[in-house]
Amino acid sequence: MPIRTASARWSGNLTEGSGSIKTGKGGYEGNYSFKSRFEEGEGTNPEELIGAAHAGCFSMAFSKALADEGFTPTSVETTAKVHLDKTDAGFSVTRIDLETVGDVPNVDAGTFQKIAEAAKENCPISRLLSPGAEITLNATLS
Incomplete structure (x- = not known):
């Protein structure tokens, strides 16, 4: 069976920083942040x-x-x-x-x-x- 991959990059501190997440084959790529994770901000989590x-x-x-x-x-x-x-x-x-x-x-x-x-x-x-x-x-x- 194939091994599936995904990656994430985070820049900055926890509350003011931001990041991006993408799947290995490029099917999805999106931004995420403290606000998109712990509040109702735009982006994914x-x-x-x-x-x-x-x-x-x-x-x-x-x-x-x-x-x-x-x-x-x-x-x-x-x-x-x-x-x-x-x-x-x-x-x-x-x-x-x-x-x-x-x-x-x-x-x-x-x-x-x-x-x-x-x-x-x-x-x-x-x-x-x-x-x-x-x-x-x-x-x-x-």
Whole structure:
């Protein structure tokens, strides 16, 4: 399997400095700052990028799990809400709320939920993050 890369550059001090983040193959490049991370400033932040990775990974894992059970999805759309909280140990990602909507012909709601939960447990990014953060799932069949 290939090794994936990303890089970041930071200039200046924590609160007044700025940085840029990019993926190795050039699919994404964006700016980030103290304000984009800890306030509501413009730019991205590491937590958004973790959310994007988790949403993308889960959507693919769920699509595969559905197809493996004989239900080829028309679409799976997932949003990941990453909670960065100040804890006794410092700032930590404490919870990620996955919200997914699947357009899946011929599947009943119970089967859809069961497959969604299994996909959450088996998604590689969920497995990476679950020891340190609670991961919730709200799966809706459209």
